[in-house]
Amino acid sequence: MxxxxxxxxxxxxxxxxxxxxxxxxxxxxxxxxxxxxxxxxxxxxxxxxxxxxxxxxxxxxxxxxxxxxxxxxxxxxxxxxxxxxxxxxxxxxxxxxxxxxxxxxxxxxxxxxxxxxxxxxxxxxxxxxxxxxxxxDAAAVEALAKAEALTRDLINTPAADMGPDALEAEARKLAEAFGAETQVITGDALLDQNFPMIHAVGRAAAVPPRLIDMRWGTEGPKLTLVGKGVCFDTGGLNLKPGNSMGLMKKDMGGAATVLGLARMIMARALPVRLRVLVPAVENSVSGNAFRPQDILTSRKGLTVEINNTDAEGRLVLADALALADEEMPDLIVSMATLTGAARVAVGPDLAPYYTDDTALAETLEAGAGHMADPVWRMPLHKPYESMIEPGIADLDNAPKGGFAGSITAALFLKRFVTESPRYLHFDIYGWQPTAAPARPKGGVGQGARAVLAAVEKVFDL
The missing domain is CATH 3.40.220.10 (Leucine Aminopeptidase, subunit E, domain 1)
Incomplete structure (x- = not known):
């Protein structure tokens, strides 16, 4: 290659x-x-x-x-x-x-x-x-290509060789290459340090769940990237049928994409204080798996009724987003292969995203065009807030009815970002279903180059 x-x-x-x-x-x-x-x-x-x-x-x-x-x-x-x-x-x-x-x-x-x-x-x-x-700029283009290759390699690797421990190893290798610092909270230590939903989703797996926390840079605006690292998703006790489980090695595509984006930022030596948070878990079935109708208490204190254990990605992201928000960075970006509803809405080629910041959205879309990285803004439609409020708890992880599934997931996540001035959420697919120029069938990064261009413009870097 x-x-x-x-x-x-x-x-x-x-x-x-x-x-x-x-x-x-x-x-x-x-x-x-x-x-x-x-x-x-x-x-x-x-x-x-x-x-x-x-x-x-x-x-x-x-x-x-x-x-x-x-x-x-x-x-x-x-x-x-x-x-x-x-x-x-x-x-x-x-x-x-x-x-x-x-x-x-x-x-x-x-x-x-x-x-x-x-x-x-x-x-x-x-x-x-x-x-x-x-x-x-040959070096800049090569940096983009190498970052995309990292993302593709991570997504393409089967879960047997890309579990939470292997994803941690890849994050550490990236950090070492660019002089970043990494801390990891693993297993029951997640409970001790108040990450109960990450622990709940991953506790049934043979490889313990963990939160990977990487930092790089000492000056400039604070940028925090949060990537869903569900290394395999059986659906939990709401077990997926076989044809839906077939591509679940790519359910850590959000983590792969933010690691690729982090590589771009570090390779270009952008003057930012970068933080990357990856909740890395496997959603497995075992005697101690979390169950439908369980009520989980999140890091932020919000309670969540579990109405589908297959809607686990938003749970691990929620704890990581709450941590990110405590530091009040200038921009939080979350990326996740979160909902099938997003694929129904925009197909596999577009990266749908959510933000309340119209100026940020305009800058993002300008960068997307320049970087050949198409994105599409979706609505954070406030009247749908009631759909994620079950009554028995603060939030519902899987509203009934199936309507507006990507929107309700984004609204759910936004409840965990309350202090930071700017938040951008991507509901990506992370997979190229048929070969196209520069994109063979398999794992693919989405939205990362658009975010890179937007970060440079927004922060005048």
């Missing part, structure tokens, strides 16, 4: 990225041999179309990659990355056709097209490499 740019040298092959409308004029400026070769091979400039032009000695003289048209590009992302896997192995330099305003995102797509999850198989395949174009 190559997630870095190639060094620039004279042997790099010129690659022309060709919009369909610009193709006739470009061909008109070429010599007869190039025109005849392109016409003979029916090159039209479609996205993902590739053509190599031979020189007189039989070596590759130049390469062409289709860039489609604006309407087609608007229907997807990473058009350049659609060509990268089809090019012969070698080093390429963009010679023409790449607009400056999208060059960083397109180059990121190229790097990500080289991602391969190799933990359980042989050597990775070597593919085409790209020289960073002039004006593209």
């Amino acid at each position: 190559t997630l870095t740019f190639a060094p620039d040298d004279s042997t790099a092959t010129d690659l022309h990225l060709l919009d369909r409308a610009a193709l006739p004029d470009w061909l008109g400026d070429q010599d007869e041999s190039v025109r005849h070769w392109a016409e003979a091979h029916g090159f039209t400039g479609r996205i993902g179309e590739v053509l190599t032009i031979p020189g007189a000695d039989g070596t590759v003289r130049m390469a062409l990659a289709g860039y489609g048209d604006p309407a087609t590009r608007a229907r997807g992302r990473f058009a350049l990355a659609a060509a990268a896997p089809k090019l012969p192995k070698g080093t390429y330099r963009i010679a023409s056709g790449l607009p400056d305003d999208v060059a960083p995102a397109e180059c990121l797509g190229w790097l990500l097209s080289g991602y391969q999850f190799m933990r359980y198989r042989g050597e990775p395949k070597e593919g085409a490499r790209l020289v960073a174009p002039d004006g593209v």
Whole structure:
């Protein structure tokens, strides 16, 4: 897996990225041999179309990659990355056709097209490499690619090898690489230190639950990231059917995403006081599993009636959010693979988010467009507050009826953030169901690059 740019040298092959409308004029400026070769091979400039032009000695003289048209590009992302896997192995330099305003995102797509999850198989395949174009911050783009690869690797690893203890080990490895500090509260110590809901969700598993707390940076605004780390979710006593349990290795996708985002922030040496909180648990079935109709008391003191043990993610997040809120950071961001309702609402490609801060939302969406990381704002609809108030306790973890499931989950979480000025919650999917340019089928980060861009803008970093 190559997630870095190639060094620039004279042997790099010129690659022309060709919009369909610009193709006739470009061909008109070429010599007869190039025109005849392109016409003979029916090159039209479609996205993902590739053509190599031979020189007189039989070596590759130049390469062409289709860039489609604006309407087609608007229907997807990473058009350049659609060509990268089809090019012969070698080093390429963009010679023409790449607009400056999208060059960083397109180059990121190229790097990500080289991602391969190799933990359980042989050597990775070597593919085409790209020289960073002039004006593209190569180190910044490489940092984004490596962070995304971390997120994908964590999600793709099965729960047998990515339980709460392994997730802790990965967090510690990341912290060590960037000089961050890590503290972990494990098992019954969670009760001693008042994290009762994290303990309740994870106590039935063979590997004890834990709260991972990583800190980095000593100056600047306080930014706290909270990621759901449910390393496998059986549904608990409300056991999931087999077809719903099949992808539950990805239920720690929120934790994987905030760790990837933390890596971006630390690699860019942003002047922030970063804190990352990951409640890492496995929601298992055993004699001591928490039960439907149990009443749990949270760290914040709010009581929660359990009406479905499969709505466990919001419980572990609630204790972690309460801890985050006690420090009153300038911004709290939570990320979780929380509800199927979010997938029904926006599908797998969009990252839905919630915030009361319209200025923050506008900044986030501007950054999302720039970073090729699409997001969609959802409503924190206050009239639905009554749906999460069961009467017997302060809150209901699984309101009956099924309506507005993602909204009610977000409203539930917001009850645990009362002191901090800004809060942003993402209900992500964390999985690419079918392969697309720069995104093979499997784990994928969502929202992290958009948050990075928003943090830089909001805090003027």
